[in-house]
Each structure stands twice: as structure tokens, then as C-alpha cells.
Amino acid sequence: MNRQRSTFLITVLCFGYAFLYIPIIMVMIYSFNDSRIVSVWGGFSFRWYLALLDNRQIIEAALLSLRIAFISATIATILGTLAGLALTRMGRFRGRILFTGMIVAPLVMPEVITGLSLLLLFVSLQDFIGWPGQRGATTIMIGHITFSMAYVAVIVQSRLMSMDQSLEEAAMDLGGRPFRVTIDITLPIIAPAMLSGWLLAFTLSLDDLVIASFVSGPGASTLPMWIYSKIRLGVTPDINALATIIITIVSIGVVIACWLMLRQEKQRQQDAQLAYKNNL
Amino acid sequence: MNSNLHQQRIMDILWRRFVIVAPYLWLFIFFLAPFAIIFKISFADPIVAQPPFTPLFNFSVQADKWFYFTLDNYRFLLEDNLYWISYLKSFKIAFISTCLCLLIGYPMAYAIARASPVWRNVLLFLIILPFWTSFLLRVYAWMGILSTHGVINNLLISIGFIDQPLKLLYTDFAVYVGIVYSYLPFMILPLFANLVKLDFDLNEAAADLGATPLVIFRDITLPLSMPGIIAGSLLVFIPALGEFVIPALLGGLDTLMIGRTLYDEFFSNRDWPLSSAVATVLLLILVLPMMIFQHHQINETDYQE
Numbered sequence: 001m002n003r004q005r006s007t008f009l010i011t012v013l014c015f016g017y018a019f020l021y022i023p024i025i026m027v028m029i030y031s032f033n034d035s036r037i038v039s040v041w042g043g044f045s046f047r048w049y050l051a052l053l054d055n056r057q058i059i060e061a062a063l064l065s066l067r068i069a070f071i072s073a074t075i076a077t078i079l080g081t082l083a084g085l086a087l088t089r090m091g092r093f094r095g096r097i098l099f100t101g102m103i104v105a106p107l108v109m110p111e112v113i114t115g116l117s118l119l120l121l122f123v124s125l126q127d128f129i130g131w132p133g134q135r136g137a138t139t140i141m142i143g144h145i146t147f148s149m150a151y152v153a154v155i156v157q158s159r160l161m162s163m164d165q166s167l168e169e170a171a172m173d174l175g176g177r178p179f180r181v182t183i184d185i186t187l188p189i190i191a192p193a194m195l196s197g198w199l200l201a202f203t204l205s206l207d208d209l210v211i212a213s214f215v216s217g218p219g220a221s222t223l224p225m226w227i228y229s230k231i232r233l234g235v236t237p238d239i240n241a242l243a244t245i246i247i248t249i250v251s252i253g254v255v256i257a258c259w260l261m262l263r264q265e266k267q268r269q270q271d272a273q274l275a276y277k278n279n280l
Numbered sequence: 281m282n283s284n285l286h287q288q289r290i291m292d293i294l295w296r297r298f299v300i301v302a303p304y305l306w307l308f309i310f311f312l313a314p315f316a317i318i319f320k321i322s323f324a325d326p327i328v329a330q331p332p333f334t335p336l337f338n339f340s341v342q343a344d345k346w347f348y349f350t351l352d353n354y355r356f357l358l359e360d361n362l363y364w365i366s367y368l369k370s371f372k373i374a375f376i377s378t379c380l381c382l383l384i385g386y387p388m389a390y391a392i393a394r395a396s397p398v399w400r401n402v403l404l405f406l407i408i409l410p411f412w413t414s415f416l417l418r419v420y421a422w423m424g425i426l427s428t429h430g431v432i433n434n435l436l437i438s439i440g441f442i443d444q445p446l447k448l449l450y451t452d453f454a455v456y457v458g459i460v461y462s463y464l465p466f467m468i469l470p471l472f473a474n475l476v477k478l479d480f481d482l483n484e485a486a487a488d489l490g491a492t493p494l495v496i497f498r499d500i501t502l503p504l505s506m507p508g509i510i511a512g513s514l515l516v517f518i519p520a521l522g523e524f525v526i527p528a529l530l531g532g533l534d535t536l537m538i539g540r541t542l543y544d545e546f547f548s549n550r551d552w553p554l555s556s557a558v559a560t561v562l563l564l565i566l567v568l569p570m571m572i573f574q575h576h577q578i579n580e581t582d583y584q585e
Contacts, residue, residue, distance in 0.1 A: 116542070
């Protein structure tokens, strides 16, 4: 009976992971297809990768997207960490329920609503205070910060809740001011969570199509906007190559980040054990 | 000395204020306030101007009325079948996709939770990895698989199962595949977080007392994993309801989902007030599931505290 169950579970896992990974692998294989017709295999070739290098539009769009992702991930990490601290270390404050609502809602809010509402906000602000002027990179960044800070806040919050608070309490008891305790004790401990928050914010920003389409202005076309305008009409070989590059880079980045965090965690556990033994 | 202490106190209070107010203010201005503006503009008339809608208040001398609002947009939503169909179809697609995600995701989450710790980390990592890589490109990957001369059709024809390629891309079927594929990690992760905490001694005790696996699952595992089921289902259902990219890329012309209708209304017809009305109604539909989700999240965190 037990064996029956584990066979069932293993089968489910195999099919599940095949479902998750085969489409990506297919795109990667076909990116090396020499043939212009996407579905026919015409031999192995790097021609679509070389074609990407010649495409100025795509390089400009990629650079714009990277710039937006870098700045918005950084600000989102700062604001998201503050939000995480506010939810876990500041006790009760007025409007806390509204605050948690505003942290949780962006996680599930359909992008068309967020995009439309932000655009209308920018248009109204333009009317009243003459800002933000031309819509483009800045307005996209604001949109990305808004939804990705919620993700950072949730990641940081769960780390803050699971960590041992006795260190902070000890520092407070010894007369440490809250600001210094946060900087010297809390931040180093939650740094891995902040890093994964930053990475998630970065990839979310790099990936966003809908919000950017709404709040962007003439001339500012991000990489997803450019990709979307091409694939709306069907599969093209150069997008296969681009997809392969993006997915490979992101996967390697995530693997390295995970590995670093795992190593740090192990190191920390070893240190704790060592300290415990020395104190015996 | 005393003033020094006083200064420190003020610093402490300022720091506390800053930690709360900075993210609060940001979300208030850029997340909450815009909904009020959507609501306001949904009562305006579209005009050919910049911005393309009538102001709610008009204090200029030329204006014949200082306050102007209309329910035309909402009346139009009620009268035109397009919107009814879009809302209902979105609801249907989101609901069925959520059920499919649950059917596929539950056994996977269960299997991962029961795996040895080393395997568990690897399997979990493989669930999270696609979630990090581009959503848009993962949806695109299915275009190559489902198209008329795509991988599936080529395979089926080469083994002689069919003569003519099936129409898979640009159908509702493709949209289901796309949503289940994209949102499966959102279902598995909360389910796993819940199932891994379950005490499997309970299952063993029940088995020792003669309960069959089916009964154990029905009476113990399933009720205990309800919080995970609710969280995962809402994480799939709510964004799927307003999904734009998947129906736009994989759906046919008749796959009218409300996110896509709103997008087209805005970008093709340039009717800002009507899009605002569509968004307002969608928000109203989503308020209840979102409140359940938030309530649930708060309960979870309070429980952990």
C-alpha cells in the first residue's frame, strides 16, 4: 500500500516537472534552429544569436529595462524592508490594518488595474502640480517599486518573524538605541532575505509588460514591451534566442544566490554550534 | 547630559515614525489613491482632448455646470453584452484554472512535503525557478508548442495519430494551459508550506487504528491543509481573473477575458472613462476574495507570532 502511494506520488512529480520544464527546454532547443521557419529543424546554428547583437532596438530596450529594474529593485528593497520592520517591530500603530491591506493587495491585484490606476494618477498629478511631465522611465520605475515593494515586505517580514529576537532585546537592554540596533543587529541578520527580495524585485521589474505599457510614454519601450509587440503576431526565431539568453542568465543568477544563502545559513549554524560548545 | 538623553529620545521617535510613514505614504499615494481617481473618472464622459475625459468639477467661467457626472459608462456596461460575456468568461476560466491547479498542485506539494530533506530542497527549488524566469517568455514558449506546426501537432502527425493539425493555439484550451502553467507555483508553494508542517504521526495513528488511506486523507490531511488550499486558490484565482497577457497571446478572438477587454478598450478605443468603469466593477468583484486573502494572511502571521 505504501509502495503504491509512493509510485503514484513519483509519477505525479515526474509529470508535474515535465509540464513545468518541457516548454522552456523546447524554446532553448529551437533557438539553435538554422531554419527561418520555426517548426522545421534546419540544422544547428547560432545565427539568431548573432542577429540579436545587430539589433539596436533590442539592445536599447534591454538597457532601459535593466536600468529601470536596478533602480526600482533598490528602492523597493529599502521601502519593503521598512514595511517589514513596521509590521513586525513597531507594535500596534494607527492604520495598521489598512497598512497590511496595502502590503497584501498588490501581490494579487490584476496588473491591468494597477497599470490603469497609476496612469490616471500620473495624468491627474500632471494637471494639478505639473509633475511628472513626460511619462517614461521614471513613471515605470514608480509603478514597479509600488508592486515589488510588497513582495520584498512579505519576504523580509517572514524572516523577521522567524529570527531569534533575543539578540535585539539584549542590545536594547544594554542601552542600544532602536535605530542602531536595527542597523547593527537586525539588518545583518535579515540581509539574505533583503537580497532575495532585491533579486525578486529585479526580475519582476525586468518582466513586467502590462504596467509598463500603461504608464510608459512615447519613446520609452522596455524589453517586454518590445518582445510583446513581436510575439503578438506569432513565434519568431530571434525571440527564441533572446528567451534562451534571458532564462539562462536569470537561472544562473538564482542558483548562485540560493547557493550563497545556503552556505551562509550553514556557516551561521556552525558558528552557533561552536559558540555553544565553547560555552559548555 | 540630560539634553543628550532628550535628543536620543527624539531620534528614537523619529526613527519609529520614519519606518512606518515612509512605506505607508508611498503605498497610499501610488497604490490606494489611484483607485479613487479610477472611481472618479468612471463617472466622466469621454472627450477628444488631453486628458480625454470631462472633469468632475469645473470652476472655470466658460463652464455651464461646475459639477458634472454621468452614469452612462455603467449603463453601457450593463447594456452591452461584450462586458457581461467578458466578466462571466473570466470568472469561468479563472475558476476552472484554479481547480486544475489544485488538482495538479496538491499531489505535487504533498509529494514534496513527504520527500527527504535534501530532495525537498531540490524539488522546491525547481518549483521556484520557473517563477523567477520571465512570465512573458514562459507564455510565449507555449505558442511554439501549441501552434499549427508546433511541437504537439508535429508529434501527433508523425506517429500517425492525426492527419490534419489540430487547432490548439488561439483557443480557450490554450488559455487554460497557459494559466495553469504560469500559476502552478503559486498554488504549490502555500500548499507545501502548510503540508510540511502537518504532523504525520496523526496519519500513522489513524492507519494503526485501521483507517484506509482514503479515509485518512479525507478526515485528517484534507481538513488540516485547508489554510494552504485557500491561500493557494486565492493566489491563483484573483490574478487569473484579471489576466491580460495569457488570453492576449494564447486565446482566440472569442476568448474575451475582462483584463483583455479593458486593455483593448483603453489602448484601441481610447475610452478612458469606460475603461475606468470596467476596472471599478472588476475591483468590486475582487474586493471580497481579496479581503478573505488578507484576513487569512493576517491570521497566519498572528498564529506564527
